[in-house]
Amino acid sequence: MNEIEVKAILKDKEKIIEHLKKIGVKFCDTKYQKDIAFWPNDIKNLNTHKLGRNFLRIREQESNGKREIIFTLKQPQTNQTDCIEHEIEIKENDIPSLKLIISSLGYYEYVTIEKTRITAKIKDIEICIDDVTDLGSYIELEKFAPAHQAESIQKELYSILESWGINKDDYVYDGYDILVRNAQKK
Numbered sequence: 001m002n003e004i005e006v007k008a009i010l011k012d013k014e015k016i017i018e019h020l021k022k023i024g025v026k027f028c029d030t031k032y033q034k035d036i037a038f039w040p041n042d043i044k045n046l047n048t049h050k051l052g053r054n055f056l057r058i059r060e061q062e063s064n065g066k067r068e069i070i071f072t073l074k075q076p077q078t079n080q081t082d083c084i085e086h087e088i089e090i091k092e093n094d095i096p097s098l099k100l101i102i103s104s105l106g107y108y109e110y111v112t113i114e115k116t117r118i119t120a121k122i123k124d125i126e127i128c129i130d131d132v133t134d135l136g137s138y139i140e141l142e143k144f145a146p147a148h149q150a151e152s153i154q155k156e157l158y159s160i161l162e163s164w165g166i167n168k169d170d171y172v173y174d175g176y177d178i179l180v181r182n183a184q185k186k
Contacts, residue, residue, distance in 0.1 A: 001144045002077060003085040006157040007172040010137040013129060019164055020120065025127065027120045031063040034114050037177035038107040047178055049076045055177075056107055058095060071098060080175055082150040111181040125157070132176055134183045139166065 010016055020027075038056040049055060057072040069092050075084040090098060099109075114133040119126060128140040141157040158171070172179070 002147045002150060003074075003083050003142060004145055004150050004153045004157070005081045005140050005142040006154055006161060007081065007138055007140045008161055008166045008170045009172060010129065010139050010166075011170065013131075013137040016139060016164060016166075017118075017129065020127070025120045025122060027118055029063050029119060031061055031117045031119070032115075033117055034060045034112065035176070036112050037110045037175075038102050039110040039177075041106045041108055047174070047182065049080045049175065049178075051076045051078070056102055058090075058098065060092075067092070069095065077147055078150050080173060080178075081154070082147070084147075111177050111184070113176045113180050115176070125160070130176075132180065135176070135179055138172065138176075 036058045040053060043050060055074050059070045061068045069090050070087050071090050072087045116131045118129040124143055126142040130138045132138060141160060143153055145153050
């Protein structure tokens, strides 16, 4: 299964939250997330993920007093927002050893991303409203599905964003790792 998502800048976060509440969306929880993104050593100074290559992440996540550390491998398929994804929860004291392993495998720390995420669900679609440090507010719609459905699912998710009044001009096709890294360069 692939994680298939779409993303857009939120110019008026509160307006979208109110709209979602009016249509019956119930928000699950709020999480603080700190992600360390690791890129292959041979990919430097690029503003895009290379399709078919592995990208790694260590996520520290806190929600309702519970702390989790999640190690993730993402492999972009047809575009940056259609990825094979594998995750495993690790212990906090494993982070230094895991970083050494990641480095030994030929990866470097690309960027750290910090955000607050509010989540909700509509059927099998996860809604994420993110406040990303140094970037602002974004909305993501995510769905897990077989790879051959990626294009049709992205069309479906974009049509949902449009129905909520989010313009195509606000769509974002890069991951937060690239967006934050580019913002830090300015």
